[in-house]
Amino acid sequence: MxxxxxxxxxxxxxxxxxxxxxxxxxxxxxxxxxxxxxxxxxxxxxxxLDVPQPGLAGPDLAVDQDVVALARAGRKIEAIKRYRELTGVGLKEAKDAVERIH
The missing domain is CATH 4.10.860 (DNA Excision Repair, Uvrb; Chain A)
Structure with missing residues (x-):
């Protein structure tokens, strides 16, 4: 499928x-x-399933690795800020998304 x-x-x-x-x-x-x-x-x-996340398709997908790297390095605030820049979501949504990164 x-x-x-x-x-x-x-x-x-x-x-x-x-x-x-x-x-x-x-x-x-x-x-x-x-x-x-x-x-x-x-x-x-x-x-x-390798399905890109909405708002992170195309060239932004590569930049999403920056968000992952920042989150994993313990730089949560910077990761949230970068995620918001990429996706345009609100603070709570960005915070939740960054917290889901393992």
């Missing part, structure tokens, strides 16, 4: 799961924790 199609299908499955969980009720914190876990799993699947 095409890796991009697989990633899209996984994304749709995550969305359906989130809607099901939201329909059940529950605290916002609980939903945020579940969403964080699902995002980490989706990131692992996308990496395994």
């Amino acid at each position: 095409d890796p991009t199609l697989t990633a899209v299908l996984v994304g749709v499955a995550v969305l359906v799961l989130l809607l099901a969980v939201a329909g059940r009720g529950g605290s916002t914190k609980q939903l945020e924790r579940r969403l964080d876990r699902l995002e980490r799993k989706l990131d692992v699947l996308m990496q395994h």
Whole structure:
């Protein structure tokens, strides 16, 4: 199966799961924790399938290695700043993304 199609299908499955969980009720914190876990799993699947992350395709993908290197070197603030420059995401999203780097 095409890796991009697989990633899209996984994304749709995550969305359906989130809607099901939201329909059940529950605290916002609980939903945020579940969403964080699902995002980490989706990131692992996308990496395994060699699917570029949105906002990091093309030439930016090579620069993403800078973010990884900064994060792994313990330079978290610089990594977050660089990630935001590349993707245009907010501070929390960038912080979460950098924290998911192992």
